[in-house]
Amino acid sequence: LGIEDKLPSCLIGEELAWGDAGIQVHLMASGLGAKAIHAMGTEEQARHWLPRFCNPDNKPVIPGIAAFCLTEPGSGSHVTGLGTFAKKDGSDWIINGTKQFITNGSRADVYAVVAQTNPDAKTTMEQAAGLAGFIVEKGAKGLHPGKDYKKWGVLASDTTEVVFDNLRIPGENRLGNGESGGMMGVYETLEATRVLVGIGALGIARAAFETALEYAKTRVQKQPIIKYQAVSHKLAEMEMKIQAARALCWKAAWMATHDVPFTRGEGSQAKLYCS
Incomplete structure (x- = not known):
């Protein structure tokens, strides 16, 4: 619900925010992470990762929680200025950097992370071409979620810093096929x-x-x-x-x-x- 049809998500989201904006933000943030996988990943990756967030078979399980890791201390929607880098090491990728104001940062089961793969990029075009998405699972070595920020509102929503310290992930956890899944x-x-x-x-x-x-x-x-x-x-x-x-x-x-x-x-x- 919500990944294929956005209108029911709007109806539910409005009612949740009417009652408690923090609950609405917490629940809807998983949709943000799931959309990143849908938009940046291949069809095969979408089939593998998305069902855990939406429970399409209506099984008696609690759907997973996702977090979208984009914002950094030095950049928000200005994505070409990211300071989180992903370096290829054999068939793996190693991610280093810090994300900030991440909803579900300490609760997520899966993190959709946007990082720069070209450390030598200088122009906006080179920076845009070097962007890529990656999947990081909860408990990965080198993944360090911070404490919940003290906020004036939306208190039920978890908002933290997320640090990636030489975090290694397998090659298949890069979203897209190398030609898709970046800036667009x-x-x-x-x-x-x-x-x-x-x-x-x-x-x-x-x-x-x-x-x-x-x-x-x-x-x-x-x-x-x-x-x-x-x-x-x-x-x-x-x-x-x-x-x-x-x-x-x-x-x-x-x-x-x-x-x-x-x-x-x-x-x-x-x-x-x-x-």
Whole structure:
């Protein structure tokens, strides 16, 4: 659920964020890691790794937890500036670097890691060509998740630093076939999953609006304050923006589900407007 059809994920995500944004972020972050595998990996890799996150056979097991490791102390969505490097050593890969603000960083069963494979890359084109995705499993030697950051909100969500110290993985754990799974895979992952970031913000906004609406009905200053235009107009505008935000998210979710390209950054539009 959610990997092939994004709209049910939007419906679930909004309700979860309405109740507790931390729970929503924790659960939806596995979808981010899974999307990275889907976008950057081969069909064979997708068949091997994705079922553990979505339980397609409805077995009595708890689905695995994923983390997408992209953000670093010195770079966020500016992916060509990554400082995490992967070096080929025989048939294996050795990863070194530090990732930051990783959701599910200390809880994940599987990490989808973006790293630079060309240490000599100087130009943006060379840096983009050198990007690759890798799969790291929980417990791997050289994998060091940090402690949960102290945050003001989304407290149920685990957000940590993740350090890779001479971490060795087999060659088959590199996502893609050498010609795919790099820069475009990263952007596809980010653009498709920005919809769910927007949905989380929408759920929070709806909870805030409903709280404000109820307060305006019960707070009395000669009369319930909702009867004053200055208040009721603000509430009406809040409702209008929530409806518009939901429409942007649902449109982008429908497009992603039906493989309609985001030619106008529809995923980013949804995230920007909602948040």
